[in-house]
Amino acid sequence: MLKRIFLPTILVILGYGFWISPDFKEIAAGVAVFLFGMLTLEEGFKAFSGGTLEKILKKSTDKLHKSISFGFVATAIMQSSSLVSVLTISFIGAGLIGLTQGIGIILGANIGTTTGAWLMAGFGLKVKISAYAMPMLAFGVILIFQKAKSLKGIGYILAGLGFLFLGIHYMKDGFEAFKATIDLASFAVDGFKGLMIFIGIGILATVVMQSSHATIVLILAALSVGQITYENALALTIGANIGTTITAVIGSLSSNIDGKRLAGAHFIFNVVTAVVAVIFINQIMDIVDIISDFIGISPQNHTLKLAVFDSFFKIMGVLMFIPFVNKLVNFLETTLKGKDKQEFESYDKAQYLNQSVLEIPSTAVAAIAREIKHLYSNAFEIITHALNLNRSSIASTIALEDVIKDRYSENHVDIDYFYTHRIKGIYGEIIDFASVAQSKMSKENIDDLYALKLASRDIVDAVKDTKHLQKNLIKYDKNSNIHIKEQYDSIRMGLAELLRNIDMASKMDEEEEIILLLSKMKIHMQRYDILSNGILDNLIRNNLITNEMATSLMNDSSYAYEISKHLVAMAEVIFIDSAGDIKNIGKEMFISDEDVDTILNKG
Amino acid sequence: MGSKKFIEMVMETLGLDEIKKSSKKKSVKTLIKKLNNKKDKIDEVLKVKSGKKKQKELQEEKEILLCQIKKGEAILKKLNL
Numbered sequence: 166m167l168k169r170i171f172l173p174t175i176l177v178i179l180g181y182g183f184w185i186s187p188d189f190k191e192i193a194a195g196v197a198v199f200l201f202g203m204l205t206l207e208e209g210f211k212a213f214s215g216g217t218l219e220k221i222l223k224k225s226t227d228k229l230h231k232s233i234s235f236g237f238v239a240t241a242i243m244q245s246s247s248l249v250s251v252l253t254i255s256f257i258g259a260g261l262i263g264l265t266q267g268i269g270i271i272l273g274a275n276i277g278t279t280t281g282a283w284l285m286a287g288f289g290l291k292v293k294i295s296a297y298a299m300p301m302l303a304f305g306v307i308l309i310f311q312k313a314k315s316l317k318g319i320g321y322i323l324a325g326l327g328f329l330f331l332g333i334h335y336m337k338d339g340f341e342a343f344k345a346t347i348d349l350a351s352f353a354v355d356g357f358k359g360l361m362i363f364i365g366i367g368i369l370a371t372v373v374m375q376s377s378h379a380t381i382v383l384i385l386a387a388l389s390v391g392q393i394t395y396e397n398a399l400a401l402t403i404g405a406n407i408g409t410t411i412t413a414v415i416g417s418l419s420s421n422i423d424g425k426r427l428a429g430a431h432f433i434f435n436v437v438t439a440v441v442a443v444i445f446i447n448q449i450m451d452i453v454d455i456i457s458d459f460i461g462i463s464p465q466n467h468t469l470k471l472a473v474f475d476s477f478f479k480i481m482g483v484l485m486f487i488p489f490v491n492k493l494v495n496f497l498e499t500t501l502k503g504k505d506k507q508e509f510e511s512y513d514k515a516q517y518l519n520q521s522v523l524e525i526p527s528t529a530v531a532a533i534a535r536e537i538k539h540l541y542s543n544a545f546e547i548i549t550h551a552l553n554l555n556r557s558s559i560a561s562t563i564a565l566e567d568v569i570k571d572r573y574s575e576n577h578v579d580i581d582y583f584y585t586h587r588i589k590g591i592y593g594e595i596i597d598f599a600s601v602a603q604s605k606m607s608k609e610n611i612d613d614l615y616a617l618k619l620a621s622r623d624i625v626d627a628v629k630d631t632k633h634l635q636k637n638l639i640k641y642d643k644n645s646n647i648h649i650k651e652q653y654d655s656i657r658m659g660l661a662e663l664l665r666n667i668d669m670a671s672k673m674d675e676e677e678e679i680i681l682l683l684s685k686m687k688i689h690m691q692r693y694d695i696l697s698n699g700i701l702d703n704l705i706r707n708n709l710i711t712n713e714m715a716t717s718l719m720n721d722s723s724y725a726y727e728i729s730k731h732l733v734a735m736a737e738v739i740f741i742d743s744a745g746d747i748k749n750i751g752k753e754m755f756i757s758d759e760d761v762d763t764i765l766n767k768g
Numbered sequence: 769m770g771s772k773k774f775i776e777m778v779m780e781t782l783g784l785d786e787i788k789k790s791s792k793k794k795s796v797k798t799l800i801k802k803l804n805n806k807k808d809k810i811d812e813v814l815k816v817k818s819g820k821k822k823q824k825e826l827q828e829e830k831e832i833l834l835c836q837i838k839k840g841e842a843i844l845k846k847l848n849l
Contacts, residue, residue: 677802677833684832753843754799756835764831 175373192339192383199332199379203245205305206325209318226266229490233483236273241280244329245378246409249274250431252528254424258521259532264494267427272434272483272490275406279476281378285333285385286468295334301327314607336386355396360443363397367404377409381475385468395467399446402475403439410435421519426497433493438482453477513543513587515594526610529602533614536595537621537739538671543587544624548728549664550578551635552657553642559664568665569657577639580632588628595621620738623731630731634724637717648709652700652718656725662689663729670740683737684756690729691761694722793847800840807833 182189225235240249253270256262262270301323308320354362371380381402388398410432442449453474454464462469486493515536522532549556550573558568599614606614634656641653663686670682701719704710710718737755756764810830814823 675802676799677806680799680803680836681806681829681832684836685829688828688832754836754839756832756839760835764828764835767831 188339188342190339191335191342192386195332195335195337195339195386196374196379196383197332198328198335199382200374200376202325202328202330202332203376203378204325205321205328206243207245209321209323209325226262226270229265229269229487232262232266232269233273233276233487236270236275237277238273239270240274240277244281244284245376246274246278249277250428252525254427255521255524255528257423257427258421258517258519259528260517260535261528261531264423264426264430264497265490267423268430268434268490268493271427271431272486275434275479276476276483278378278381278409279472279479282381282385282472282475285382286472295331298327298330298334301330314609333382333386336383337389340386340390340392359397360400360446363400364404364407364439364443367401367406368408369404370401371405371408372411377405380405380408385471388471389468395470398467398471399450399474402471403442403478406435406479407439421517421521422501424519424521426494426501429497429501430493434482434486438478438485441482441485442478449474449478449481513591515539515591515598518594518598523602523605526602526606529598529606530610530613530617533595533599533602533617534739536591536598537617537624537735540588540591540595540621540624541735541739543583543591544628545664545668547578547580547583547587547628548631548660549573550583551580551631552638552660553578554657554661554664559661560668565658565662565665568661569654577635580628580635584628584632588625592621592625616738620735623735627728627731627735630724630728634721634728637721641714641717646710646714648704649714649718652704652710653721656721659689660725660728663732667732667736667740670736679740680754683733683740686729686733686736687756687758687761688764690726690733691758691765694726793844796840796844796847800837800844803833803837803840807837 179193182193221235226232236249236253239252240246243249250271253262253267253274257264257267305320305322305324305327308316309324311317311320367380367384370383371377374380384393384398384401384405387393388395393401410428414428414432453470456477457464457466457470457473460473462473464470516539517532517535519532522528546556549559553572553574554568555571555573558571561568563571596618599618603611603614638653638657641649644650666682666686666689670679673679673682701715701722704718705715737752807830810826810833814826814830
């Protein structure tokens with residue numbers, strides 16, 4: 166209901182404002198151009214959010230102080246804490262970073278927003294900023310029309326900055342003209358009542374504009390021409406800081422539980438900082454006066470003093486919260502709980518695919534890659550159990566001869582049940598999600614996505630082939646013919662070795678080790694193919710197995726070969742670090758079938 | 769001069785189209801170096817006498833590494849053309 170009346174009310178208020186005051190029209194247009202600039206700037210930065218972003222993210226968020234610095238730098242460059250918040254939620258949603266790192270980024274982003282106030286107060290209000298806007302817009306738009314992704318990105322960034330500058334110019338001009346007709350300062354309210362009223366206005370303005378940055382720029386423009394008092398401007402700034410959390414809350418609605426927890430952390434942090442600022446407002450104002458005096462800002466320069474206040478207030482908040490980050494994470498984890506594990510027990514569901522990661526193509530690809538790893542871990546469980554092996558033995562260093570003796574169960578595992586409950590649903594979700602994600606992607610991302618889709622199909626095919634193989638594995642497991650039993654144990658051992666190598670590759674960081682393991686898997690696959698290695702011919706020729714056994718062995722050997730082929734193809738895609746050297750080089754580095762033959766012949 | 773040509777000239781002057789190529793080159797070089805180090809380690813282990821099975825395994829690993837190093841050098845050669 167509220168949603169339905171919100172937009173018409175805003176439009177009516179704006180329409181009425183335009184009708185009674187052309188200056189208000191100019192201010193509103195300035196805000197609109199400024200917000201459009203922010204959208205354009207965001208678009209530009211998204212163009213660069215490929216593997217490089219993930220690489221930087223990995224290296225710069227492993228410690229809390231690094232995440233804070235990352236949040237600060239990213240926000241200072243992008244000039245939008247909302248974008249950084251949404252990106253962080255999306256990174257968390259894709260499982261690229263954890264909640265603690267996410268909170269660090271949000272804390273840093275809060276300090277990063279203060280650079281906007283400094284730019285506006287120190288530069289935007291003194292220089293004829295529109296003079297810079299025009300060339301930026303002209304160059305920006307030319308570049309936007311280019312095909313190359315990077316040039317397009319630069320174009321959007323230039324145009325975005327141009328629109329930001331133009332917006333500031335309109336806001337400033339609008340307030341200056343407005344002053345001649347209406348003096349807003351006469352509506353200023355003193356004392357605690359005034360503080361609360363203006364905090365409320367700050368919250369409302371930020372919720373409407375969805376940007377605390379735009380609100381602060383607007384406050385500075387109004388303050389620079391004396392349309393609001395310094396005290397009211399401080400209250401508006403505090404309000405803007407609370408209002409901005411709404412953007413993150415909205416962004417988190419479509420995210421996973423960690424995304425929601427992050428939005429919760431953002432909300433708690435900003436509200437607590439605001440409450441502390443309200444309680445100690447007089448003391449903070451005194452400190453701001455001392456700092457301003459110390460760095461040579463004149464007592465009458467309220468715009469720069471507001472920038473000092475903005476910085477002090479936000480840095481104070483971050484310093485206040487740093488010792489409690491772990492407690493905050495614990496609190497959020499116990500308060501905001503994910504779906505009960507038991508709910509997943511019967512039907513497993515996708516864990517990383519949510520709307521929030523769709524915003525950035527590279528995070529969507531990363532989320533799908535993670536989901537396929539999840540799918541593989543389920544497949545690993547099913548395949549090992551179907552082969553009557555124990556997962557823990559596979560993942561250990563126990564000799565493979567002993568691994569195959571360590572049986573999982575005396576009863577056979579129902580693969581159909583497992584397939585329906587732990588594979589089919591997730592696979593379907595991956596394919597659906599990939600189709601939606603693809604619509605926003607560049608060719609490069611689509612190629613990555615295609616490889617991932619094939620990898621998920623490989624997993625499904627491997628499970629299906631295991632089902633066919635399982636039938637005779639059970640049948641011949643207790644057979645009195647030692648030769649056929651030996652052959653089926655050999656198939657089990659071959660697959661156990663393959664699964665062990667994949668497990669090792671999944672846990673490794675060293676690229677040369679991964680590439681070596683992947684090659685070994687290919688060689689191993691060929692070596693265990695009894696159709697080509699002559700073992701089957703030998704068994705038939707010497708009448709060691711019956712015709713029925715030979716047919717079964719031939720078919721099952723093919724299934725084992727197919728399982729290996731699918732799993733190796735999958736491993737080549739999902740266990741290669743997306744930011745690593747092998748990914749950058751591409752498939753050219755992997756050994757081919759001819760190479761495998763050459764190496765086998767040498768052996 | 770059309771905008772497309774202008775952009776091409778700017779890209780050429782700034783060497784932007786070379787960035788991708790040089791990044792791939794760097795990746796190949798790094799990987800070849802890592803593979804060579806791994807091969808050297810295997811060589812050292814091979815010098816010490818161990819079981820026949822282990823020797824065979826290591827020899828095979830060495831063959832794989834040699835094949836991969838060869839592939840990397842071929843990619844590098846192609847990039848340098």
